[in-house]
Amino acid sequence: MAGYVSEAVIRRLPGYYRHLKELESEGVMQISSQGMGERMKLTASQIRQDINCFGGFGRQGYGYNVTELREHIGRILGIDRMHRMIIMGAGNIGRAVALSDSFPANGFQVIALFDTDPQKFGSTIGSSPVKDLESIEAFLAVQSVDIAVLAVPTATAQAVANRLWDNGIRAIWNFAPVDLKHPRETTVVNVHLEEGLEILSFKMKHKNNA
Amino acid sequence: MAGYVSEAVIRRLPGYYRHLKELESEGVMQISSQGMGERMKLTASQIRQDINCFGGFGRQGYGYNVTELREHIGRILGIDRMHRMIIMGAGNIGRAVALSDSFPANGFQVIALFDTDPQKFGSTIGSSPVKDLESIEAFLAVQSVDIAVLAVPTATAQAVANRLWDNGIRAIWNFAPVDLKHPRETTVVNVHLEEGLEILSFKMKHKNNA
Secondary structure, eight states: OOSOOOHHHHHHHHHHHHHHHHHHHTTOOEEOHHHHHHHHTSOHHHHHHHHHHTTOOOBTTTBEEHHHHHHHHHHHHTOSSOEEEEEEOOSHHHHHHHHOSHHHHTTEEEEEEEESOGGGTTOEETTEEEEEGGGHHHHHHHSOOSEEEEOSOHHHHHHHHHHHHHTTOOEEEEOSSSOOOOOTTOEEEEOOHHHHHHHHHHHHHHGGGO | OOSOOOHHHHHHHHHHHHHHHHHHHTTOOEEOHHHHHHHHTSOHHHHHHHHHHTTOOOBTTTBEEHHHHHHHHHHHHTOSSOEEEEEEOOSHHHHHHHHOSHHHHTTEEEEEEEESOGGGTTOEETTEEEEEGGGHHHHHHHSOOSEEEEOSOHHHHHHHHHHHHHTTOOEEEEOSSSOOOOOTTOEEEEOOHHHHHHHHHHHHHHGGGO
16 A cells, blocks of 8 residues: 555545455455445445555456455455454453454454453453463563553553553553553554444434534 | 534544543643643644534633533533433443443443343343343333444344334444444444454554555
8 A cells, every 4th residue: 555545544444344345245256336335335436536545456347356355455454464462451341352253253363361350360251361460571571462452440541551562562452531641653542432422422412403 | 512513523522521521530620722732632723623613612811611611512412411221232242331330420321231042131231131132112112212232243233223213212322343224313323343453453554654
């Protein structure tokens, strides 16, 4: 993918990937920009523009080869390889992430959870062990980990994140409702769940005076 | 709030609300657009522009009254009142939402969960009962519900959503990785969790060639 890609296009990439996977599972082998646009509620010209951004694909009058485009977007997203994840916090959110089928199906594999509750140490959630948070440094010294899921209480989120960065973690998927201060070379993507609910509330309230 | 507000501004509203709540809890009573900008990683002029959008507030040389602005944004978001929620699907995600403290703290109250697994009927999660999905129509006939959380398997998401709309539900918070077809008068906000993880993967991969 050459040059600058806007945040809006980046945010649409996973949607392309998902729709192309659905098309594959429906046995669809090629699709026009028009057809793709109808699925994604975008115009055909917007689709062509996006896909040009991804490096150009498709031929005039033929459209896109579904599998080729899906694989291409998978490579752009970096999900053509496995990611090893740890989950900080074995509470409700950490548990839900650990038990999800959809993350391993896309190559995101949970290898361990960490918590501060001694009652949880040694148990497993799904097929992943729950370990003592105090052992995180020793664990990271010998294990290769790509992503840490941060699902700890708000009050401790920054402190736990600092320990992760200090021990080589470069990517955090953050569920704590807090904007983490983080080193420049690291990547943080936030899932602020309550914000989604607040936006739903906003949209309900303003539906009829839009 | 008068006139058109862009999607980008709407998406920032919950962040304003969260930061103002934090400021209140720190005992801060007023804050300049500069100070607010530093917290939110926006420029002072962007902050002033956003807040003007919300209906104008603050005085030259004084800044913003933290509590007034927080309450004002809460009203815009529609979270100055209670919302009654049901959760469709008592799996990992439904469970995590039902057990969260942060939703009730913001006025989003779970009143029941619905599932298809008879073993779960009659149990409670947090303080909410799990009921038979087949009783949803009877339930909605007598209960007032503002929001349905959709946490059912992808394959059944659209069918369950249709039953909700047919029985008066106007707002869905959708965790199923599918773009729901929905009536014009309804509101859907999607939480496509795997998309967040894919965007994290993208950002990791492209960090050094940005």
